Amino acid sequence: MSNSISRRGWIASLKAALAGACAGWAGTAQAQRYVHPRRVFLGENTRKEFREALEQGRIQAAIIPTGSTEQHNEHLALDCDATCATLISQQAALRLYPAVTVSTACPLGYAPYHMARKGTITLRKETFTAYVYDVIRSLTTHGIRTILVVNGHNGNHAPLLESIPAWRKELGITLDSETYISAYRDEELAEFLTSYRLLKEGKLDTIARRTAMSHASEVETSILMAGHPERVRPFTMDEYDRAAQNYESGYSPAVARYLEPFTKEGWPKGGNPENARDRARQERALYATKEKGERLIEIATRFIAGKVEKMIEATAKGAPWPPAA
Numbered sequence: 001m002s003n004s005i006s007r008r009g010w011i012a013s014l015k016a017a018l019a020g021a022c023a024g025w026a027g028t029a030q031a032q033r034y035v036h037p038r039r040v041f042l043g044e045n046t047r048k049e050f051r052e053a054l055e056q057g058r059i060q061a062a063i064i065p066t067g068s069t070e071q072h073n074e075h076l077a078l079d080c081d082a083t084c085a086t087l088i089s090q091q092a093a094l095r096l097y098p099a100v101t102v103s104t105a106c107p108l109g110y111a112p113y114h115m116a117r118k119g120t121i122t123l124r125k126e127t128f129t130a131y132v133y134d135v136i137r138s139l140t141t142h143g144i145r146t147i148l149v150v151n152g153h154n155g156n157h158a159p160l161l162e163s164i165p166a167w168r169k170e171l172g173i174t175l176d177s178e179t180y181i182s183a184y185r186d187e188e189l190a191e192f193l194t195s196y197r198l199l200k201e202g203k204l205d206t207i208a209r210r211t212a213m214s215h216a217s218e219v220e221t222s223i224l225m226a227g228h229p230e231r232v233r234p235f236t237m238d239e240y241d242r243a244a245q246n247y248e249s250g251y252s253p254a255v256a257r258y259l260e261p262f263t264k265e266g267w268p269k270g271g272n273p274e275n276a277r278d279r280a281r282q283e284r285a286l287y288a289t290k291e292k293g294e295r296l297i298e299i300a301t302r303f304i305a306g307k308v309e310k311m312i313e314a315t316a317k318g319a320p321w322p323p324a325a
């Protein structure tokens with residue numbers, strides 16, 4: 001077979017595969033709602049497309065989603081945080097299209113305190129921050145002067161806050177991080193989320209109930225039901241109770257070593273409330289709906305897009321970031 005024939009055959013089969021994939025994809029509700037053919041993900045572009053977008057000044061900022069692969073109770077996929085951060089980043093980039101590119105997400109984060117549940121993978125703090133720094137430095141090297149890290153996992157929040165000011169100074173760019181959950185105000189959530197209404201009404205009677213608010217409960221479950229329903233499984237509290245997991249002491253010495261820094265401080269009188277908290281999260285997840293998820297995605301998208309817009313303006317004006325208070 002000559003080269004040109006095999007090449008034609010390959011292109012024909014690629015075209016057929018793409019046509020099939022596109023037809024299948026376009027038919028899903030998700031494609032209509034959350035995925036747009038405009039390629040905001042850096043990795044979906046060829047080097048030619050990305051180079052030309054930069055050269056023509058179309059790309060003015062980058063978002064780096066950061067997440068975690070960790071336990072999210074009995075019903076959510078382990079990659080919930082990376083998935084939610086990527087979804088919000090993509091939606092914000094589409095809103096500002098074509099000014100923002102979304103870098104490959106960091107799928108792992110700092111989550112040693114979840115190691116009692118199997119499936120959790122944690123980075124050390126220094127691994128996580130080194131990873132994010134390297135991504136920021138790569139993008140900066142390509143000439144992107146405005147970068148927002150959009151974080152989806154609480155454990156990454158402090159390491160990012162601690163690192164960003166020094167990186168900003170060193171690289172001389174408009175750089176910041178934002179955990180998308182910061183978009184939500186308890187008051188606003190109380191208008192449409194059952195768990196936040198109960199919190200506002202003072203009906204959450206224990207520390208475990210008051211602290212089991214966003215992780216794996218009504219907020220994250222609703223977001224995934226709207227944006228990534230394939231990552232949500234049905235469950236009942238009966239099944240949960242039958243699994244009889246013990247997250248206060250029922251783990252191996254190897255897990256105990258991971259948990260040690262988190263088993264000494266910060267617990268209220270009476271010790272580790274983790275079993276009660278875990279159960280409270282599972283109960284809250286039952287309040288989740290797709291419609292609530294759509295509202296949550298909208299609030300976070302508006303918040304992140306607004307922040308990136310302000311950062312782009314600051315870069316254009318040569319104004320300091322963060323703006324002087």
Ligand SMILES: [Zn+2]
Pocket residue numbers: 072080081152153215216220
């Ligand atoms: Zn989460």
